[in-house]
Amino acid sequence: MTDSNRDMTTLKDGAVVPQLHLILRDRIVTGDLIPGQRVSETEFAKAYSISRQPVRETFIKLAEEDLVVVKPQRGTFVTRISVPAVLTARFIREAVEADIVRIATDRATPDIIAKLDIAVEQQRITAKSGTPAEFMQLDQAFHHQLAEFAGKRDVTNYLRVLNIPVNRVRNISARQFSPDRLIAQHAKIVDEMRKHNPTAAMEQMRAHLREINIDLPHIVKANPDFFEGTETLS
Amino acid sequence: MTDSNRDMTTLKDGAVVPQLHLILRDRIVTGDLIPGQRVSETEFAKAYSISRQPVRETFIKLAEEDLVVVKPQRGTFVTRISVPAVLTARFIREAVEADIVRIATDRATPDIIAKLDIAVEQQRITAKSGTPAEFMQLDQAFHHQLAEFAGKRDVTNYLRVLNIPVNRVRNISARQFSPDRLIAQHAKIVDEMRKHNPTAAMEQMRAHLREINIDLPHIVKANPDFFEGTETLS
DNA sequence: AAATACCAACTTCCATACAAGTTGACAAGC
DNA sequence: GCTTGTCAACTTGTATGGAAGTTGGTATTT
Numbered sequence: 001m002t003d004s005n006r007d008m009t010t011l012k013d014g015a016v017v018p019q020l021h022l023i024l025r026d027r028i029v030t031g032d033l034i035p036g037q038r039v040s041e042t043e044f045a046k047a048y049s050i051s052r053q054p055v056r057e058t059f060i061k062l063a064e065e066d067l068v069v070v071k072p073q074r075g076t077f078v079t080r081i082s083v084p085a086v087l088t089a090r091f092i093r094e095a096v097e098a099d100i101v102r103i104a105t106d107r108a109t110p111d112i113i114a115k116l117d118i119a120v121e122q123q124r125i126t127a128k129s130g131t132p133a134e135f136m137q138l139d140q141a142f143h144h145q146l147a148e149f150a151g152k153r154d155v156t157n158y159l160r161v162l163n164i165p166v167n168r169v170r171n172i173s174a175r176q177f178s179p180d181r182l183i184a185q186h187a188k189i190v191d192e193m194r195k196h197n198p199t200a201a202m203e204q205m206r207a208h209l210r211e212i213n214i215d216l217p218h219i220v221k222a223n224p225d226f227f228e229g230t231e232t233l234s
Numbered sequence: 235m236t237d238s239n240r241d242m243t244t245l246k247d248g249a250v251v252p253q254l255h256l257i258l259r260d261r262i263v264t265g266d267l268i269p270g271q272r273v274s275e276t277e278f279a280k281a282y283s284i285s286r287q288p289v290r291e292t293f294i295k296l297a298e299e300d301l302v303v304v305k306p307q308r309g310t311f312v313t314r315i316s317v318p319a320v321l322t323a324r325f326i327r328e329a330v331e332a333d334i335v336r337i338a339t340d341r342a343t344p345d346i347i348a349k350l351d352i353a354v355e356q357q358r359i360t361a362k363s364g365t366p367a368e369f370m371q372l373d374q375a376f377h378h379q380l381a382e383f384a385g386k387r388d389v390t391n392y393l394r395v396l397n398i399p400v401n402r403v404r405n406i407s408a409r410q411f412s413p414d415r416l417i418a419q420h421a422k423i424v425d426e427m428r429k430h431n432p433t434a435a436m437e438q439m440r441a442h443l444r445e446i447n448i449d450l451p452h453i454v455k456a457n458p459d460f461f462e463g464t465e466t467l468s
Numbered sequence: 469a470a471a472t473a474c475c476a477a478c479t480t481c482c483a484t485a486c487a488a489g490t491t492g493a494c495a496a497g498c
Numbered sequence: 499g500c501t502t503g504t505c506a507a508c509t510t511g512t513a514t515g516g517a518a519g520t521t522g523g524t525a526t527t528t
Contacts, residue, residue, distance in 0.1 A: 015306065015481075040509070051483045056510080057294055064298040072249060073489040073510050088388045092330050099329040154322045162392060249511070274479070285513040290480080307480050307519040 016054040020044070021061050028067045028078055029164065030133075031172050035080040035226040039068065065161055080228040085165045086216060087232065092162060094209040096155060097143065101189060101205045103150035105198040112149050116190045119145060123183045132174035136167070139179075142186060166212070172226060173219045182211070250288040254278070255295050262301045262312055263398065264367075265406050269314040269460040273302065299395055314462040319399045320450060321466065326396060328443040330389060331377065335423060335439045337384035339432040346383050350424045353379060357417045366408035370401070373413075376420060400446070406460060407453045416445070 011019050024044070027033045041052040041059065048055075059076055062068045066085070070076045104112070119142050126135050144156045185208040192201035220227050245253050258278070261267045275286040275293065282289075293310055296302040300319070304310045338346070353376050360369050378390045419442040426435035454461050 017481085042509090052510095053482055053484090057291065057481095059510095060291055060294050061298060064295060070510075071490095073508095074491085075509055084388050085392065088386070088392050091333070091386060092326070092389065092392070095329040095333040096326050099325070152322070152325060154318050155326065158319065158322050158326070158396060161395070251511085276479090286480095287512055287514085291511095293480095304480075305520095307478095308521085309479055 011048055011050070016048075016050055017057050017061075020048065020050075020054060020058045024058060024062060025065070025067060028062070029168050029171060031168070033078050035078055035168075037078045039076050039078060041076070065164055067164065081165050081168050081226055083216070083220065083227055083229040083232045085229075086169055086212070089162045089166050090209060090212055093159070093166075094206050096159070097146070097205050097209060098202045100147050100150045100152055100155065101193070101201045102198045103152070104146050105193045105196060105201045107149060107151070108193045108196065113190065113194050116142075116145065116149075116193070120183060120186050120190060123179070123186065127179040127183060132179075133171075135179050136170055136174070139182065169212070169216065169219060172223060173215070177215055182208070185211070245282055245284070250282075250284055251291050251295075254282065254284075254288060254292045258292060258296060259299070259301060262296070263402050263405060265402070267312050269312055269402075271312045273310050273312060275310070299398055301398065315399050315402050315460055317450070317454065317461055317463040317466045319463075320403055320446070323396045323400050324443060324446055327393070327400075328440050330393070331380070331443060332436045332439050334381050334384045334386055334389065335427070335435045336432045337386070338380050339427045339430060339435045341383060341385070342427045342430065347424065347428050350376075350379065350383075350427070354417060354420050354424060357413070357420065361413040361417060366413075367405075369413050370404055370408070373416065403446070403450065403453060406457060407449070410453065410456070411449055416442070419445070 024033070033039065039059075041055045044055045044058075045052045059068055059070055063070050066079055066082070068076050069079050119138070123135065123138050123142065126138055147153060147155045185204065189201055189204045189208065192198075192204055217233055220230055220233065224230065258267070267273065273293075275289045278284075278289045278292075279286045293302055293304055297304050300313055300316070302310050303313050353372070357369065357372050357376065360372055378387075381387060381389045419438065423435055423438045423442065426432075426438055451467055454464055454467065458464065
């Protein structure tokens, strides 16, 4: 989203809850509101000049996405990033996207391969001259494209909530790891698809999605108080 | 859940929203509240002798699970079951549980195989003398057991919301299809695990989870107004 | 008869007041 | 010093009134 609504004061006319939901979700996922931080209904009510009720209902939605946790009579807190949630999301994505890439390879036409080549090339350009957030957007678009080419356009939507903790990790560690490695892996996947080798394409995809298993321990070690369930790593 | 709280009148002391959330979710998933049915805040507020606010907040949670849809100033309605959601959930489960069964086969000890044999046997017993709901519970427990044996205990929890539409389908069609076929497939999966044949076990699992692709068109045809997005089937 | 204007009865949305429980500071007593 | 009791200031939870918008029936007008 643009930061037109992040001046902490004005909301557009119309329903308040959907707007606030998007704003606060973005602020949490990008790390503007940090894991463990205490928030409160009155705090945002004053900041955005609205009543407690819409803020409260926004908190309920954020809680369903595991972005905040509401402790009755005690307070509401930005959740720390759950390591098991990240690992589980990764495992699910590996299984699902392996199947997607197998189907996409079977369906691959020269036209599809060309579009994927263009996508990878744009990633290279953005990695050099763009922001980490822009590269992240392109990365997600690439995986969504593969799903579309496999005829599984909906999969991305239904796994959206699952990917939230993964995105949080990437946002707080955007500058710690270079995108070059990821781009090279994307290119390898496309190459195997070009050769109509579904098994090899699947293996490249699985290896690609296993990367975070290697990075995660370092990220956790660098920001231990942003995470919970860290004992799962050992 | 027990039906101790389904007398439409009394709730236990304590927080109201969590109780009402469980009650209404159960009533929708089991088909007591039917797809497309109109509901309203005041309706349940009167029925349970509470104010509109807790009902409203419950609706928000149900909406996040795609069990109701809130149309501002127009009303709240029990969602019709989304055919694309069912098909996508099935696809995701096939990919994930195939991987799970592969890992579980690699890890399979005689002790694990014995536990799975017992589970299948209990399914046979319940299929004969139990209720469809009880069998459904055992079926879910079986798949959860496999995830545990693969060291992926969390997967079931994180895919819970995804499975909701699938469970709705099974509840409205519980008597239309016999469980014998499913039990036989469970047995085949365990047999391949016993033989330490991960590839065959995976294939049996995939075939098992593809069953709903065959049943779904008939269920939709028998209850067309319980579904939406039915054109996806053609 | 048919189209239109009106309006009463509904709905969800938001604001506000109060209820109920938690927490931490601070003073009293051991 | 250390424990304990008190209580004020917070938190979220619930109730209720009114605002804003939709809907469908009913007169009114053409």
